[in-house]
Amino acid sequence: MSLESAPTIRPFVIEKARTRLFGLTLDECIHAFFGGNAFMAVVVLALITVFLFREGADFFGQNRANLRIYREAGLEYVDYMRQQEKDHTALTRYLFDVRMRTVKYLTGVKGLTMAQTNAQLAAFDDFSSRYGDTVEPVRGIVADLTEVATAIKTKFTVNEDAKEGRRQLLAGGKKDEAAAVAITNLDFKAELAPLVGTLPAFKDASATFAKNLEQVVATVPVLPTPELQSRMLKFQQLTRDYIATFPATIHELETWDYTKPVPFTQSLTAFVFGREWLTASFWQDWYGVIPLLVGSLMVSFIALVLAVPLGVGAAIYVNQIASAREQKLIKPAIEFISAIPSVVLGFFGIAVLGQLLRAISQVAWLDWIPGFPFAERLNALTAGCLLALIAVPTIFTLAEDALNNVPRSFKEASFALGASRLQTVLRIIVPASLSGIVSAVLLGLGRVIGETMVVLLCAGNRIAIPDFTAGLAVVTQPVHTMTGIIAQEMGEVVRGSIHYRALFIVGIVLFSLALLINFLAQKIVRKYRISIG
């Protein structure tokens, strides 16, 4: 056989040309497509951050301007004086509280009629009306100055609007019309002169006020029980402390300077530590997150106090104690509860639970429970109860998973050593899965703190820091929350206004809180996971 006659052997190659897109083969394209989709999760997270900051970032600049005009228009000056008046009002409230207690004692324990009680309290009422009247001189000055300061602020805002209008006209190329816009530059010094000029008058008023107060509280009315009398004496002391603060107020007023710059950090601290969230007010808007944050935390705390024992208890029961048939029934049922939409739960709270809880609180023999009876149908407790129902399925599912992951050998070893079932569950299984249970609770917290509709509908929506001096009864006060305020006010605000931006900042706080909780939950699982081998 000669070489020539041999059939030509072709080398083994794939000749079919591969389709290429941008230099990639089809398979590589598909790979890239899937990869790109997977990357969406990262992109979405980044986009959320970007857009929250994009809309919210301007807040601090605007808030700084807001605080600056508060100072320059003299509102701050007037508020120092007003504080004195407010403190006086707080003291009158204390007095009123003492009267309520006395009436309760006289009608309840002594069994007097209302007319007799009032007769007994005549001296007290005379005292409290004299006490109330002492503030009048200060109140008059504050009322006058309020108008002055508001007028300055209004002038300033009108001016700013005119400036903005001119800027827009100029941008539109209408030079003549822009020139016609009248803008008077405010001379704050001149404007503030009448305000600051009242200082001597205020000093006089304050001195008279102090003198009168001293006179009034020199002799306090006598009350029937030692307990009430001690309250009265405390009131006397409180009033003296209050009078002692007067020189400090005068000092603040004397050293007050409208040119003192507002640093940028103050805009930040005014938000982070601000104790007031007050919008659309005629006087001054405040954007402080504390009342909302405290409200959110309090409602979540109530929810967790209820949900953790129930959720973890149910998980332990289903995983360790229940029969297989019970398991098959309970697990889907709890999953089903988790599917109840939160807005339906919120509606249920308004329509049923609020009234139910109030009715329970007004049952006579439950009087000993702190906070009972309460009058507000919608409050932190109502919202907390419903949130608990939302948190339970989350906690249950994750805790049950954690319990399930404990190896069988742990249980078997425990039984082999003679431990009872209870001992095995409480001393072996639960501790072994503790990291999982803790992270389940944390994720439950994350779920609850981000919940919107229930708190919006049921928490009562009163923007104020709850009164923690009430002890445990604080849970029955209405609150407002971070999620609730966004949902409630976002629809009504003007785009780009400071209020609008403030809501986005609250959103950023929520977002960071959620990420933090998530991070902690993952960390706990990873760090304290017992090695199972």
Next chain:
Amino acid sequence: MSLPPNPFAAKPSRARAAEKSVFWVFRLATYLVLACGAFVFGDIVLKGSGTVLHGFKTTEQFPYITNTFLFESPESLYVFEHDGKKVEMGDKEYRAFRESVEAKAKLAGQPAPKFKAESYVYSAGGIWPCIVGTVLLVLGSMTIALTLGVASAIYLNEYASDGKIVRYIRLAILNLAGVPSIVFGLFGFGMFVIFLDWNVSLLAGWFTLAFMVLPVVITASEEALKAVPKGFREGSLALGATKWQTIRSNVLPYALPGILTSSILGIARVAGETAPIMFTAAYVVRDKLPWDVDKFSDFFFQGVMALPYHIYVVSSKIPQNEYTERVQYGTAFVFLGIVALIATTSIVLRNKLRGSYKW
């Protein structure tokens, strides 16, 4: 003949009694949770089903039976006294009635009778536009979420090898799952409504909701893909199939039922959320139905009414009384019914699936 006592029976002891009582505490906790859930569910079903049942009416034309509550738009309810009787009427009916009475009076030469009617918004008519809106929102957002989610899961489970990028992706998915829904709402408002200038629209709602359920869909899909045995892939690859061919013909068909059933849970979540659509897609009231548009493209850029938002509106913006209660409970009942149906389907299908696939 009485049996002799069992000598091996456990003797009652303090420890045993304690164990029993502690177990009872756990049992009580479990059943308390179930009872609470049943109470909420039962209350709404009991008070809400009446509204739907009362809505049934016979008609002259084809379907012969219709439901005014389910298939009509919301109207104001007017309550007034006429001929000494208390009458309740919806907005349209009330106007027609008033006109007819006035015309009759005019004909008889009498002065027109005065109507003193109290009106309650949204309390008459039905919730048809809300049902339509919710269905549209769910369909659109689930389409987007499933496309993105399944593709991500395929990448993570089939293509990716453990590396830095994959770790970041997984971290992002985990964190995304914990972001509060109202934050998604804010984000959707900032990005779709304002930045992309889509206004309050279906499209904005779709994307917002899709991004929100993305983690759920990804996790569910990954689990379903993981359940397909390795041998399927190896066999296919050994026969010379490319990676994509393997996935297409040997992995996806077996994983798809699992992906879909688990994703139904995502649907329940999408349908149930209110906060994300509040500023992105939902209108308080809209007269036109979604398909009533001039141009095709307008369809995507219109806001819709949605059931969860409608519940929020009727339970917070109008007072509670016997007239408004009907629509409040009725809407809650219909909504809860839809969500419950979806959830039950998911749970039942999943249990069935677990039994049927055995490799």
